[in-house]
Amino acid sequence: MSKTFISWNVNGIRAAEKKGFLDFLSSCGADILAVQETKACPEQLSAALQNPPGYHAFYCCAERKGYSGVACFCKEKPLAVSCGLGVEEFDKEGRTLILEYPHFYFLNIYFPNGGQGEARIAFKLRFYERFLEKSKELFKTGKTVIACGDVNTAHREIDLARPKENAGVTGFLPEERAWLDRFFTEGYTDAYRAFETSGGHYTWWDYKTRARERNVGWRIDYFMVDEKSLPNVTGADILTDVTGSDHCPIRLRMNI
Template structure:
């Protein structure tokens, strides 16, 4: 099974460029999770809203052109949630939790905390609600996959300039500590199962053409609970796919 996660920075923009269609045609994922879609479903038409061979699920913010996630699955899912068990975090259209035969898939666009102390506080509360929800599902006997734009680089290996960004949201100690907590709770960062070195990123600043110089951050992840680790066969970062300031990340399961 192949699952892709991609912050597209606007689903309509990436479709206009043809990159979204290329992913469906060339990568052929079983499930595609998109973040920062910046669209209500009624703003989408044709194969953007209903790609051939896939069922489509959306969550969106009331504010148009902001946030939003979408999950496209080859198989119809029996249930979808758009919030955590601790409610009110679904208001910004950041959460899609779909039920699949052998796991729950959390497609999450985690908040950015750079705008203000209040937004950083919201981000940390969102983190805690996600962790509580996911651990509760594992404790109940279910497998869980968490994917999306986490908006935090975990360690100094995960961004080009850690010292310069030590006091910037996205690399603050409390943000990084949450990923530690997630791992301590039994979830594995699947990319790090296969790659222990730095220099591998999933987001680059467009204005400075940072991608050309590979000056980036790894802030897009797949986490799986312990029972799924042995089923993970690959977790690459697909840096050859363009169209956004992020590139897709992938999870393959046996």
């Protein structure tokens, strides 16, 4: 059966609602729409965001108000939904939703940003480690594993417009990129790169410098699929025409 999955860092779901998020949800054709950086808990949201027509909505929010958070909007109700990776320092930031279906697991992850100094970079790398551990647990079930979200790291030079200028900036540090190497050698495949090998394709642009107008961006949002299921992927693309955030959505099509 063909499935369409979309992932989008909305940079505040209440702000996104004012910019047409619900219209996008109703028209995008996603079987699952995963969003990151919701910056809200369900009780802070409109009835339409809590119960959108045609979708089941699931939220995982941070202890800190107006920070982080992820959500999934699903046409088909999952068998089970879990919030977090089972580690308190990560889970209190509301960064992970895991949905279980009969034939696959779907992970919606808002990976930490490494800003604010070395301690936060170390936190980010610990989060990567735990994510990979959890993924390996799910791989062992034999089900397809699909992970998506804002990874907050550009993997290779081709994934950002100005790699040399950003070589010492978090999001493109050698140790961060090395972790993506591990993801893509220990079970996962970067779905987009299975279809597109050229540069100039980005998912995030800095608001302050009007970088989107000049396409000076970074590709830091990913769909990652377990290697054995990659032959079932029929398409992966970036929805650059969709505005409303400093990120744009990404899409995966797959037979499951």
